[in-house]
Amino acid sequence: MSASTEFKKYYSITQLENVFKVFIKSNTAIGIDKMTYNSFVDNQTELFSLINKKVLNGTYKFTPYKEKLILKSRNSYPRLISIPTLRDKLVLKSLHLILTKTFADVTQPLPQKCIQQIKTSIHNYNMFIKLDISNFYGNIKHGILLEILKKKIRKKEILSLINRAITTPTVSNGESRDQEIITHGVPQGLSISNILANIYLYELDLKFGSRNDLIYIRYVDDILILCSDSNLHSIYKEIKYQLEGIYNLTLNSDKEKKGDIKVDGFNFLGYAVKDFDKEFPKLTVRDTNKKRFENSLVKIFAKCKHSDKMSPEQFLFSLNNKITGSISRKVNGNEEREYRYGWLFYFSQMEDTGFLYHLDWLIEELLEKFNFNRIDRRGVKSFVKAFYEIKYNFKDSEYLHRPDDLTFEERKRLLINTFKIPIRHLNNNTTVEKLYKKLVYKPILEYERDIHSIIS
Numbered sequence: 001m002s003a004s005t006e007f008k009k010y011y012s013i014t015q016l017e018n019v020f021k022v023f024i025k026s027n028t029a030i031g032i033d034k035m036t037y038n039s040f041v042d043n044q045t046e047l048f049s050l051i052n053k054k055v056l057n058g059t060y061k062f063t064p065y066k067e068k069l070i071l072k073s074r075n076s077y078p079r080l081i082s083i084p085t086l087r088d089k090l091v092l093k094s095l096h097l098i099l100t101k102t103f104a105d106v107t108q109p110l111p112q113k114c115i116q117q118i119k120t121s122i123h124n125y126n127m128f129i130k131l132d133i134s135n136f137y138g139n140i141k142h143g144i145l146l147e148i149l150k151k152k153i154r155k156k157e158i159l160s161l162i163n164r165a166i167t168t169p170t171v172s173n174g175e176s177r178d179q180e181i182i183t184h185g186v187p188q189g190l191s192i193s194n195i196l197a198n199i200y201l202y203e204l205d206l207k208f209g210s211r212n213d214l215i216y217i218r219y220v221d222d223i224l225i226l227c228s229d230s231n232l233h234s235i236y237k238e239i240k241y242q243l244e245g246i247y248n249l250t251l252n253s254d255k256e257k258k259g260d261i262k263v264d265g266f267n268f269l270g271y272a273v274k275d276f277d278k279e280f281p282k283l284t285v286r287d288t289n290k291k292r293f294e295n296s297l298v299k300i301f302a303k304c305k306h307s308d309k310m311s312p313e314q315f316l317f318s319l320n321n322k323i324t325g326s327i328s329r330k331v332n333g334n335e336e337r338e339y340r341y342g343w344l345f346y347f348s349q350m351e352d353t354g355f356l357y358h359l360d361w362l363i364e365e366l367l368e369k370f371n372f373n374r375i376d377r378r379g380v381k382s383f384v385k386a387f388y389e390i391k392y393n394f395k396d397s398e399y400l401h402r403p404d405d406l407t408f409e410e411r412k413r414l415l416i417n418t419f420k421i422p423i424r425h426l427n428n429n430t431t432v433e434k435l436y437k438k439l440v441y442k443p444i445l446e447y448e449r450d451i452h453s454i455i456s
Contacts, residue, residue: 003102004155010094011055016048023093024086031085032066032173040086047087055091058157062088062168065187082170082187089191092165095158096191099199102152106202108194111269114217115283115349118224121215122261122273123280125226129236130266132255133243136221137193138185140200141248142166145186148199165192204242217268224268232258270346284352293343294362297322301366312374313418318443319363320379324386326401326444341448344383348390356383403440411436 009015026037040047054060065082084092109117133139145166146159153159167182186196198205201218208216208225214235215226227235236258243249257266262275272286285293300322304315325342332339360383367375381399389397406414412432415421419439426432 003098003153003158006098006101007155007158008056010098011052013048013052016051016090016094017044019094019097020044020048020090024090028086028089029068029083030066031063031083031088032171033063033085033087035086037086051087051091055161056157058160060091060161060164062091062164064168065170065189067170067172068189079188080170081189083189091161093191095161095165096195098158099192099195103195103199103202106195106198108198108220111219112346112349114219114224114269115271117215117217118226118268118271118273119283119349121226125215125228126261127227127229127232127259128261128264128266129223129225129227129232129239129258130256130268131223131225131239131243132252133221133223134250134252136249137188137197139249140186140197141184143183144248145196145200148203162192162196165190166196201247204247207242208239219269222268224266226261229260271350282351284350285347285355290355294359297359297362298366301370301372304372305370311418311420312372312376314420315372316375316379317414317418320381321401321444322447323363323381323383324389324400325447326403328402328404328441328444330404331441331444331448341444343447344386345390348387353384353387356387359383403436403444408432411440415439 010019024037024040028037030036051060063085065084065088068081068083069078070081071078142163146163149159149162166186168187169182170187186193197220205216205218208214213227213231217224223239225235225239240251243251257264259266261273261281265272265274265281267273267286270286270289272284273281274284275281300315300319304310304318322342323344325340325345327338327340329338331341363380363383364377367377367380386399389399394400408429412426415426415432415435416423419435421435426435
């Protein structure tokens, strides 16, 4: 179908209702207009009609996005996230679905797919090039982006809506809304941000990804090329020319690296490629991420040691979930597919299993150090066993954490026996599900945010 057909379909009142029901959650962040989910629901008939009318006639305007700053580390600048109003969030999600159908070939591979590609290809090449695009989203040029979009989208109302979405300013509460004209940058945090960034570099990805003399992998702003020493310098010059000259992007020279795979090694998406046995390089966990994960384990022990509320059963439950990770359709509210959460799932392609034995040893040491005599050590799970369950027995494994599988009565017993919730507080289904979501599902998302910090 054409973008024009999809445009009329997704901004019909019926489809706006469907998109809102499926994608807009009750706990969604509130925009600068302070309209809550419940308030939107109370006025939804009027709001759907307004969106339908103004988007289709090309007069819809976005409210300035609310600023949210996320600090990655003490040594880096905070990441700016733009939070739209609920009304704009619905318009943007519908626009995202239109773009997804129109540019069906444009996708961003998952980090695990990128790592798998390295794993299967690395023995065929001896050199690498690693590049980092500085402030990728912030430096996307609107003129170039719109010219690319015009190749598949001719309807001016769609192009105008996209342009207004990416030129709407992001402001902090109380800040003046009068801003200078914005000619570059795609705000991060919008549902259209990722696909627009991938559309921007799609032709580059296609050009280098189809070549036979190299392996090209891009994950957002990180680019890795595997090649031979005979064409290292020519490929390096060509890719830099394309990114800087054609796409007008800036490369971060401090993060740039090229060299011999066996001699120099490299890091990519939290993994490290190192030469372990002087025969061929292997995948392991990057040293900084090993240390970070060890520290996160120590924090679980320290939290329990200094808490009057955490029972031994709750500590063991939390520790085991940290070890094995979790498998769920319900954690993030999207039940269309099963998701895998956790450190071990992300690093399941490592070839350095010695580190897993080290982690199992560390758990034993921490149990001794913190004098956790009340913990039944036979109930503590193993990183090594969980790793092999993930690799060879994933579908049938009862060792891995699957919170969706518990019946209502099993969830209730878990809350009573593990989290020590008094039975009198669990007198209805709604309360049980609410507490289960808070105590079981929510920590899984918190662990997952730690994983995202590795690759962001």
